[in-house]
Amino acid sequence: MLGRPGGLTLSSADVAAERATAAVKPLFDPDEWRKNQSEHFLKQLDSLIGATSTANAEQLPQARLDLAEFYMARGMYQEAHGVANLILSESKRGSETASVVMVHAVASILIGHPERGLKDLANPVIGNGYDSQLWKGLAFAREGKWAEAREKFKNAEFSVATLPPDLQRIVTMDSMKASLEVKDYAGAARRKSDLDVVGVPDGLKPAVAVLRGRLAEALGQEKDALDAYRFAANSADRQATAEGKLLETLLKQKRGEIGRDDVLKELELLSMLWRGDNIELKTLYVLSKIYAETARYADAFAVTRAATRLQPNAPESRQAQDAASALFVQLYLGPKGDEMAPIDALGTFYEYRELTPIGRRGDEMIRRLADRLVGVDLLDQAADLLQYQVDKRLEGAARAQVAARLAMVYLMNRKPDRAIGALRSTRIADLSGELRQQRLLLEARAQSDVGRHDLALDIISNITGHEAIRLRSDIYWASRHWREASEQIELYYGDRWRDFTPLNPGEKADVIRAVVGYALAEDAIGLSRFREKYAPLMSGDADKLAFDAASKPVATSSAEFAQIARMAASVDTLDGFIREMKTRFPDATARAPLPDPVSTGSVPDMPKARR
Helix, strand or coil: CCCCCCCCCCCCCCCCCCCCCCCCCCCCCHHHHHHHHHCCHHHHHHHHHHHHHHCCCCCHHHHHHHHHHHHHHCCCHHHHHHHHHHHHHCCCCCCCCHHHHHHHHHHHHHCCCHHHHHHHHCCCCCCCCCCHHHHHHHHHHHCCCHHHHHHHHHHCHHHHHHCCHHHHHHHHHHHHHHHHHCCCHHHHHHHHHHHHHHCCCHHHHHHHHHHHHHHHHHCCCHHHHHHHHHHHHCCCCHHHHHHHHHHHHHHHHHCCCCCHHHHHHHHHHHHHHCCCCHHHHHHHHHHHHHHHHCCCHHHHHHHHHHHHHHCCCCHHHHHHHHHHHHHHHHHHHCHHHHHCCHHHHHHHHHHCHHHCCCCHHHHHHHHHHHHHHHHCCCHHHHHHHHHHHHHHHCCHHHHHHHHHHHHHHHHHCCCHHHHHHHHHCCCCCCCCHHHHHHHHHHHHHHHHHCCCHHHHHHHCCCCCCHHHHHHHHHHHHHCCCHHHHHHHHHHHHHHHHHCCCCCCHHHHHHHHHHHHHHHHCCCHHHHHHHHHHHHHHCCCHHHHHHHHHHHCCCHHHCHHHHHHHHHHHCCCCHHHHHHHHHHHCCCCCCCCCCCCCCCCCCCCCCHHHHC
């Protein structure tokens, strides 16, 4: 019984695999290849170059082709490519010789330009006359298209035996690697046996050891794999050394023989010593995962960016990019980012902002980052982020809501004119009641801060609630309407005087400010009423002395009252307003911790009142 999850799909009986014909003519004559290798190099080279110089027009292409094949036999693929390129440049389009095109294709693949080789192999002059399937497989392998490469190699297995031994080793090694990449371990084992038959020279033993180690590891023979990796890592072949060291380190970690710190040390060193190919790409991919696990987020993003620049279409690059994008979202939309200092969060965001997701999630990420910046008084940076949202990203009610948050940041940064501009540029009709009320309160505060106190009072004339009463008190106080400011404070606290619970520091400061206001307005009735209500609730020697000094009927002429009045008049009421707004509109303002519960008008410490 044969089966698989999801069922089997069988091809019809008359469909055959795409296989090269068995009657293909070998591209390179083995006897001629051995002759080119055995002859004295300079003597043979001079003879071939002389033949090209004395040949007539009809003989010249063949003479040059002989020279190209000599270069191929000597492993001088760049020179062979140049000679073949010269022949093709002097040939009419469509009348090229198939053998020349094939030599040009094979040389292109071997010098690292598989895309050019595939273009040559698609030329109709080749047809089925040569083992094009085999070389297509090699080109796909050099491009990292392992599934296509393995299929082409399978369809042209018999053609490998017709190649000279040097090319047999190259093709067999790439075929074995393609089988390993697609997890065809039986095919990889057959290629390993083929290499044993052909023989491996000393120069290729480190590279072959890496392939044998990978096969042994896949088959569970981890000790044999470690021996093979160690042999490659200690060899003079730098590429095999780098890959062997990488695979040895990862296998040791898998077996628990080394810890994560040792792995990190080895891979960081390797990433500096070997650059520019799949080995570096795999090293960077593993480093990105370790950096993410150890909370080195900026380093994780940096190596992911390097991997993407190196080979953007490689599977490792795509996986690293997906992991980096997910990590970026977790940092700025989830609790993981709370571990980062706000400065680091801002720097990392600006450095790798291309990872910001598009749409609603990206906008929410930027707003949360702005909230964190507000929490550490980086108000200019927070305002820049929100201003960009307002100008470039949002529309409608969402834009008006973010503009309200931006106005709050501008007020905290002592830029009321910018707050007014942000609110005015985002006005729209039919806003919800909550958002409309919040924007009116912010605009009124900003207008008061720029000196337009009457306009500020008009803006909030129809708004009720504690925050509106508090703001009216602040506006009256800023415009030196002392009695009205004190009346608003008295209205704000209502029947608080009936509760015998001691006043907290914020409430004491408000009460003292109201008493000072009534005294400055020379409102004896209000002063007496307020003294009668709140004198029993004033605790603490310093606060009680300050209250008594400010509420005496003849206190306005005393030096103590003058000092208290100056302090009360100089109090900045913005902190209290911000605290009230954050309490009233928690979802529409920064998520930073609220200020200390010191109400608007809190009076600083007064040493002279402590006598």
